[in-house]
Amino acid sequence: MSMDKTPLIGMTLAELQDVAVSEGMPRFVGKQLAEWIYDKRVNDFTDMVNISKKNQALLSDKYTVGIYAPSESVRSQDGTVKYLFGVAKGRKVESVYIPDKERATLCVSSQAGCKMNCYFCATGKLGWKGNLTAAEIINQILSVLSLADRGRDGIMPLTNIVFMGMGEPLDNYSAVKRVIDILTAPWGLAWSPKRITVSTVGKLPELKDLLEQTQVHVAISVHTADARERAAMMPAQKAFPLQSVMQTLGGYDFSHQRRLSLEYIMWRGVNDDMAHANQLIKLIGNLDCRVNLIRYHAIDGVDLEPCSEERMIMFRNVLNQHGITATIRASRGEDIMAACGMLANTKVKK
Numbered sequence: 538m539s540m541d542k543t544p545l546i547g548m549t550l551a552e553l554q555d556v557a558v559s560e561g562m563p564r565f566v567g568k569q570l571a572e573w574i575y576d577k578r579v580n581d582f583t584d585m586v587n588i589s590k591k592n593q594a595l596l597s598d599k600y601t602v603g604i605y606a607p608s609e610s611v612r613s614q615d616g617t618v619k620y621l622f623g624v625a626k627g628r629k630v631e632s633v634y635i636p637d638k639e640r641a642t643l644c645v646s647s648q649a650g651c652k653m654n655c656y657f658c659a660t661g662k663l664g665w666k667g668n669l670t671a672a673e674i675i676n677q678i679l680s681v682l683s684l685a686d687r688g689r690d691g692i693m694p695l696t697n698i699v700f701m702g703m704g705e706p707l708d709n710y711s712a713v714k715r716v717i718d719i720l721t722a723p724w725g726l727a728w729s730p731k732r733i734t735v736s737t738v739g740k741l742p743e744l745k746d747l748l749e750q751t752q753v754h755v756a757i758s759v760h761t762a763d764a765r766e767r768a769a770m771m772p773a774q775k776a777f778p779l780q781s782v783m784q785t786l787g788g789y790d791f792s793h794q795r796r797l798s799l800e801y802i803m804w805r806g807v808n809d810d811m812a813h814a815n816q817l818i819k820l821i822g823n824l825d826c827r828v829n830l831i832r833y834h835a836i837d838g839v840d841l842e843p844c845s846e847e848r849m850i851m852f853r854n855v856l857n858q859h860g861i862t863a864t865i866r867a868s869r870g871e872d873i874m875a876a877c878g879m880l881a882n883t884k885v886k887k
């Protein structure tokens with residue numbers, strides 16, 4: 538990462554065009570830059586062969602493309618790879634590459650640490666260290682795509698992005714929204730929004746804006762339909778009650794291409810009985826959504842235990858019997874501390 542030059546990754550087409558004009562170049566150079574950076578992932582101005590040598594030199598005086606490699610990686614026995622990226626002020630964040638048959642998903646971080654302080658989450662225990670810039674967020678994606686382009690680490694080209702890494706994406710909404718715009722714009726990566734999922738505790742009003750301004754899939758961290766229990770597990774419940782979140786979601790159409798998922802981590806003796814299943818069914822009502830039942834991965838200092846497989850199956854079956862699509866999510870990368878709720882810059886399981 539060059540500290541004295543401005544990175545171009547994270548800029549929109551209009552901003553790249555402004556960069557070109559401010560350097561005395563024709564506006565169309567901005568479009569060429571967008572193609573080289575986002576479509577071809579070229580990290581060196583001298584490789585941008587349709588930009589004149591004079592303009593390449595002018596650009597490299599003040600700017601850098603800004604794609605930088607992860608500082609470390611660790612591979613799970615199940616093929617999951619956890620990448621560590623340096624960000625501002627010497628902080629580190631993690632991204633998790635998850636291969637699954639023909640799919641390759643990257644779980645991306647949006648903040649260093651997190652303010653939401655969910656009781657069960659290792660990232661929450663770190664506290665909030667800072668928001669990532671759009672450049673730092675999109676670098677995780679471009680960098681891993683570049684590794685795939687070069688056949689490194691045996692990874693496949695990414696098919697999906699999930700904002701489920703460190704941080705609450707809607708607590709750094711302007712940067713996350715900018716990255717979504719770049720991922721989906723024809724001048725950017727031209728991805729369908731259906732390849733992107735944003736996972737949130739339900740931070741309003743940013744959730745409403747995300748639903749209105751984008752077409753990405755949305756995942757809500759529910760974990761219990763009981764308001765008091767949820768407030769004990771997730772302090773965000775006090776500011777953004779689940780009932781208000783569900784009411785907001787009820788105003789949007791999830792019956793077609795767009796998917797709404799409710800995330801439900803299952804803890805033994807806490808939220809894994811039939812009373813909780815019935816509360817969840819009541820909460821969902823007629824809302825078009827699917828439920829992901831997630832295994833809990835124990836972390837230090839938290840007195841919660843995963844519930845049994847048998848319980849998870851029973852819980853899923855009750856939801857299914859009420860016409861709700863519910864699946865038990867496969868656990869990935871637990872041995873490298875890369876599974877759901879475990880991201881805290883720790884390399885391997887102790």
Ligand code: SF4
Binds near residue numbers: 659660661662703704
């Ligand atoms: S679960 Fe998500 S929102 Fe909650 S503390 Fe962890 S990273 Fe933050």
